[in-house]
Amino acid sequence: MRKNLSSFLTQTIFTLLALYLTFLLLRYPAQSLKLASTGLLLWFQKMIPTLLPFMILSGIMVRMNLTERFARCFHPLFHFLFGTTLNGSYAILMGMLCGFPMGARVIGELLHAQKLSEKEASYLLAFCNNIGPIYFISFVMSTLSIHHNYIPFLIMYGMPLIYGVLLYRFYYKSMDFSAALPTGQQQPKVPISSSLLAAVDDSVISGLIGIGKLGGYMVFFNLLNIMFLPFSTLPESFLALCNCMLEITSGISRIGIKGFYMILILLPFGGFSCMAQTYSMIKETNLSINHYFLHKCVQTVLTAFIYAFFVFSGVCSF
Numbered sequence: 001m002r003k004n005l006s007s008f009l010t011q012t013i014f015t016l017l018a019l020y021l022t023f024l025l026l027r028y029p030a031q032s033l034k035l036a037s038t039g040l041l042l043w044f045q046k047m048i049p050t051l052l053p054f055m056i057l058s059g060i061m062v063r064m065n066l067t068e069r070f071a072r073c074f075h076p077l078f079h080f081l082f083g084t085t086l087n088g089s090y091a092i093l094m095g096m097l098c099g100f101p102m103g104a105r106v107i108g109e110l111l112h113a114q115k116l117s118e119k120e121a122s123y124l125l126a127f128c129n130n131i132g133p134i135y136f137i138s139f140v141m142s143t144l145s146i147h148h149n150y151i152p153f154l155i156m157y158g159m160p161l162i163y164g165v166l167l168y169r170f171y172y173k174s175m176d177f178s179a180a181l182p183t184g185q186q187q188p189k190v191p192i193s194s195s196l197l198a199a200v201d202d203s204v205i206s207g208l209i210g211i212g213k214l215g216g217y218m219v220f221f222n223l224l225n226i227m228f229l230p231f232s233t234l235p236e237s238f239l240a241l242c243n244c245m246l247e248i249t250s251g252i253s254r255i256g257i258k259g260f261y262m263i264l265i266l267l268p269f270g271g272f273s274c275m276a277q278t279y280s281m282i283k284e285t286n287l288s289i290n291h292y293f294l295h296k297c298v299q300t301v302l303t304a305f306i307y308a309f310f311v312f313s314g315v316c317s318f
Contacts, residue, residue: 024226032226039222042249043215050134052211054098055105059203061090062109064196081161083168084124085177087115092128092164096157099132100274104281104292105210111285120177122287126295127164129278131156131248131267139249140267144257152264155306160268163299213280221247221273237262247273261307269300 025032061067071078071090078089087110095103107124110116116124131140136156146152224246228239240259244251248271252263269275275296279289 021224021227024229028226028229031229032223035223035225036219038250038253039219039247040215042222042247042253043218046135046139046249047214047218048211050132051098051102051214052207054094054102055207055210056200056203058094058098058102058106059109059206060196060199062106062113062115063199063202067110067115081165081168083172083175083177085116085120088120088124088177091116091121091124095124095128096130096161097133099130099135100270101129101214101277101281102132103129104278107287108282108285111287117177118286119172119175121285122291123164123167123172123177125282125287125292126167127160127299129292130160131270133157136267140252140263143252144260144263151310155264155303156267159303159306160299163295163302210281214277217273217276217280218247218249221271221276222250225250245269245271247271261311265300265304265307268303269296 061070067090068086071086071093074093075084075086075089078084078092082088082092084092091103091106091110094106098106104125107116107121107129111118111121133153136153141147141152144152225243228234228242231239237255237259240251240255241262243254244259244263244266248266251266251271252259255263275289275293278292282289282292
């Protein structure tokens with residue numbers, strides 16, 4: 001009875017929300033077009049150039065069984081800090097260097113190729129799926145007018161790495177990730193190829209499908225800002241916060257330097273668009289988006305404490 005009531009309430013809420021959004025699309029056609037166009041433009045200008053090449057390259061490396069060789073130079077350090085296997089070290093590298101949602105995509109591909117155990121994949125997903133450094137330096141720092149001060153950069157990438165180390169030491173230390181690797185009795189969902197052309201072809205198709213999904217998410221979540229048009233009298237800072245929570249890139253563009261600390265604190269979370277993009281990358285695995293969400297919330301709170309310390313202690317001004 002209680003389950004039926006919960007299902008009824010959920011369906012009712014989503015139905016009302018759908019009706020509300022449909023009404024707003026008809027009531028504000030020009031604004032709806034502008035919001036959708038903004039999301040599409042951000043996808044075309046920011047996501048495709050920065051992510052698609054990495055998606056294709058990473059897909060080739062996974063399919064040609066090159067990930068372990070690529071990560072070998074960094075593996076001794078990463079294994080000491082995070083206890084990872086060779087492929088786990090590769091996932092950290094790609095996740096930290098390439099940005100949302102490449103970390104989740106690489107982890108999902110390695111898991112499908114039976115190169116990661118579910119335990120290690122779940123652990124890695126907790127901290128190595130973040131805003132990319134190219135995006136941070138070229139877009140965030142320039143928008144916030146951060147010049148010759150790389151403390152925000154160090155906080156952005158140092159905090160999740162330290163979080164990963166602590167998570168391993170206090171929770172995953174007793175687990176041997178290499179011993180938990182799949183035995184290979186099942187057929188990998190990402191087949192290994194000995195042909196470069198076949199690997200390139202598969203990786204290009206997979207990359208285009210992946211980047212197409214991300215474009216849809218960016219357009220949709222940016223369009224959801226139409227929900228707040230009838231409430232334009234609300235404080236601009238609150239509306240900007242909602243914008244950032246839905247789609248971080250358009251939120252940063254909208255509020256700019258006026259939301260300096262709010263943007264820096266919300267970046268580890270990435271917004272619900274990034275959350276949905278991450279889900280898209282792992283939905284065919286047994287990895288939990290709920291656990292990922294909780295880890296991102298914890299990292300966002302930790303980031304807020306770090307910036308509060310800097311501000312109130314006067315140790316450093318930005």
